[in-house]
Amino acid sequence: MMGVVPGALDARGERLAGPVFTGVGLAGLAACVVWGPGVRGITLVVVVAAAVWVPLLIPLFPHRRAHPWLAAGYYAGVLAAATVLVAREDTFMGFASFGYPLAFVLFPARWGFFAVAATATLPLLAADSDSRSPTWVLVLSMAGPLLYAAWFVGAESEQRRKANVRLEAALEENAELHAQLVAHAREAGVLGERQRMAREIHDTLAQGLTGIVTQLQAADGPDRDRRVEQAKTLARESLGEARRAVQALRPEPLLEAQLPEALSRLARRVSETSGVAVRVETTGDARPLLPDLEETLYRVTQEALANAEKHAKASRIGVTLSYADDLVLLDVVDDGVGFRPGDRGDGTGFGLEAMRQRVRRVAGTLSIESAPGGGTAVSAQVPAL
Structure with a gap:
């Protein structure tokens, strides 16, 4: 008690x-x-x-x-x-x-x-x-304080000994947990960096090399010089983007302009290299966003345009960037051949999965709607913070 x-x-x-x-x-x-x-x-x-x-x-x-x-x-x-x-x-x-x-x-x-x-x-x-x-009175008066003090000190020492044992056990357990957390954090960091590099390589080198190959394959016609020049431009841009990816820097277009202008420049380049008509529209009050949000929306647009150019065989692509009070919405719609989401577009392609990872990382959502012969619509929604 x-x-x-x-x-x-x-x-x-x-x-x-x-x-x-x-x-x-x-x-x-x-x-x-x-x-x-x-x-x-x-x-x-x-x-x-x-x-x-x-x-x-x-x-x-x-x-x-x-x-x-x-x-x-x-x-x-x-x-x-x-x-x-x-x-x-x-x-x-x-x-x-x-x-x-x-x-x-x-x-x-x-x-x-x-x-x-x-x-x-x-x-x-x-x-x-x-x-x-009486003798018992004298014994009680003299021995009582000594016995009680001895009991108190002994009980106090026992309590402290038990507390020290519990503390040592807790410290050992915490040390093991700390070591596990450090190991898990290191593994998560390595995995996260691998995923980042994979996304950056896919969004920069892979797409750039694909564009270079496309331009060189078309260089046998009458516009050979223009195709070669475009291939050189793509090569220089891809090299710059690769260097920026290694250094974990923002895409160069976002350093030179705000997101709407950067998307317009991206659309013009895609139109020039592929011949596909790309239209960009901005609604709402355009304003600067956090760097991660702008980079995410830029990379999603870049991937969606690349997919429409390479796989959908689209003739027209529409890009709409909408600024709301607390959200920013991005829609990329093409009139291409489309696909069945369960076959290719439901996370099985690396590009689509990379888009999902990017959007999830900034607490956003991504949806992809498509059907054979019905074109494709990619919609991303991120918080405007």
Whole structure:
């Protein structure tokens, strides 16, 4: 039920400690009255006063921490009664011993020792040196404080030893968990960097090389010089984008212009290299976004246009960038051959999955709608923060 210090009492101990200690004090007082030579006069008055005073511990005990001066006043009353009774009859040393355990449940440990010292000193000083007390009274008055202090120190040391054992076990467990977290973080970092490089290579080198090959294959016709020049331009742009991808920098078009203008430039380049009519429209109040959001929307548009050019055989592509209050929406719609989403466009192609990963990384959503012969619509939605 009880620990060695006030804070060590559990909920049940808090409820029972007041009545239990009251019973111990009254029992000690009653035993001294019974075994004494007789109680009368002033001694009887003090005994009655002590019998009335001791039960006040019951309402006081739950509030001892909030009102320490009330606890001190109560303990002083018990000590005063014990001192007066011992001065009149040594037998009441037994009642005075009630102060030893009471000190440690009423006060913090360091103040409890002072209370114990006062309990051990004042009744002895007040005792009649000429009286011959029973042996058990002398043993109790001398050995009581020593035994209780030894018990208190031993219990306190045991509690600290157990606490240290629990602390060491917790530290070992935390060290293992920390090592696991570091390992997982390292693995996640490596995987994340691999995925980033894979997306960047796909969006820059792969698409750039595809465009170069397309331009060189078409360089045998009358517009050979234009096709070769476009291939050189694509090669230079792809090399620059590759360097920027390695350094984890933003796409160069976004450094030179805001997102709507960067998308318009991208559309013009696609139109020039593929011959597909690409129209870009911006609605709402265009405003700068966080770099990650703008890069995500740019790369999604880039991938959607590349897919429409390479796979959909589209003749027209529409790009719409819409600024709302708290959202930015991107729609890329083509009139190409389309596909069945479960066959290729539902996450099985790396480009489509890369788009999904990019959009998820910025807390957005991506949807792809298509059907054979019905064209394709790619819609991305990101928070405008």
